[in-house]
Amino acid sequence: MQRPRLALVPGEPAGVGPELCVRALQRSWDADLVLFADGAALLAAARHLGLPMQRPAPDRVSAPGGSFVLHDVPAAVAVSPGVPAPANAASTVAALLAAADACLAGRCQGMVTGPVHKAAINDGGIAYTGTTGLLAAHAGRDVVMMLANPAMRVALATVHLPLRDVPEALTPGLLEDTLRILHAALGKDFAIGDPVVAVLGLNPHAGEDGHLGREEIDIIIPVLERLRGEGMHLEGPLPADTAFLPAKLARFDAVLAMYHDQGLPVLKHAGFEQAVNISLGLPYPRVAVDHGTALDLAGSGRADPSSLFAAIETCTRLAAARAPGASRHEPA
Structure with a gap:
């Protein structure tokens, strides 16, 4: 079976999402990762962590765990770890919707999302109750x-x-x-x-x-x-x-x-x-971390990536289960 491509969205750029994604890029996975994010925020997170990551090329970046595609969604204002900027609300939502579009079009077979700061998005003038509701409305599905x-x-x-x-x-x-x-x-x-x-x-x-x-x-x-x-x-x-x-x-x-x-x-x-x-x-698998933006840890290098790693592994399995020819109704 062909390796699935997963859309990976860090979420709130001032939270721990970017650095968790950088940590994920240091590992090999059974899926190819397509990041929908602000490339500058990813580079800054890599510098904070002291981890290697090449400056993003127009559409591809090499990482020790393999290669991944970067769909750059620039933040409106510079990202400061731990300090959400309402001005970046539109780009945060745009990254999520761009990833969803890629899944709906079949360019990605699943979506993994980091934590989003709801207050910052609402303060930016966008009515927002959560990513689950956003994706459900975008796909026109009950979730x-x-x-x-x-x-x-x-x-x-x-x-x-x-x-x-x-x-x-x-x-x-x-x-x-x-x-x-x-x-x-x-x-x-x-x-x-x-x-x-x-x-x-x-x-x-x-x-x-x-x-x-x-x-x-x-x-x-x-x-x-x-x-x-x-x-x-x-x-x-x-x-x-x-x-x-x-x-x-x-x-x-x-x-x-x-x-x-x-x-x-x-x-x-x-x-x-x-x-x-x-x-x-949803018409595609979507798995998120089970924690918040942890603004107090952003930029410190102390955020635990376990939930993001589990989300990537889970989404990979779900994408494989939905692949044409995958076996059905066997013991989980």
């Missing part, structure tokens, strides 16, 4: 956020919402769409023939038969029963406080949490450094 590490996969029914808004957002339509996207991705991208998904309840003790809330009775259970009738293997709604016990977790291929902080603290405790953020439902 589900799933975080994964070697211990577990946790998808989210709702994402970045205030807790008081979650019950109203958790509609039967949203839950059904989320489960369909998750179920399809486990088969298509992870080659799991009959995935088992644990669905958490919204309320403590999964509502305790309506005594602690009716969302399980009125919303979650009817959706699960309908999809089970179509052959999906769904367990729940389960109390969130016991669903992650190792003996139970071993039976599940993924867990669907109802809101952000219901499932992600457990996953991150189980292995933060190896955790990645996967966007399910």
Whole structure:
């Protein structure tokens, strides 16, 4: 099979993204990397780290781990590590969209993204709630956020919402769409023939038969029963406080949490450094690091590249799974 080409986007140029990408370029991968970034910021990061990197040629740079293509997206103003500039918001978003266009056109077979500083983009005059939403709107697809590490996969029914808004957002339509996207991705991208998904309840003790809330009775259970009738293997709604016990977790291929902080603290405790953020439902694989811009570490050389390395490895596997002729429905 031909090596996949992955679009690699550092994200916020004043954060740790550029230096993490420079570290990635020192290694050999099972994919070719195409960077969508400000070339000057990459060179500056290499100098801060004391790592070798040639000055970018018009379209190609050599690195110890091999070669990579640079799609230069210049920042509007000079990048200062640790100090996001709202003036660079447009170029940060432009790099993400250029990488997405390359994936949609088939020039790249997957996309890996570094951390983005949402406040800096909004301060730059661009309404921005996150890269997942940006890419979903750009592709015209409904997308589900799933975080994964070697211990577990946790998808989210709702994402970045205030807790008081979650019950109203958790509609039967949203839950059904989320489960369909998750179920399809486990088969298509992870080659799991009959995935088992644990669905958490919204309320403590999964509502305790309506005594602690009716969302399980009125919303979650009817959706699960309908999809089970179509052959999906769904367990729940389960109390969130016991669903992650190792003996139970071993039976599940993924867990669907109802809101952000219901499932992600457990996953991150189980292995933060190896955790990645996967966007399910896009026409191409997209994997992001599971950490922020770490402005306090930018330029220091102390940022841990483990999550970016895991994201590249994960995206490479997902791209291979989607390649023509790839085997399907084998044990993951």
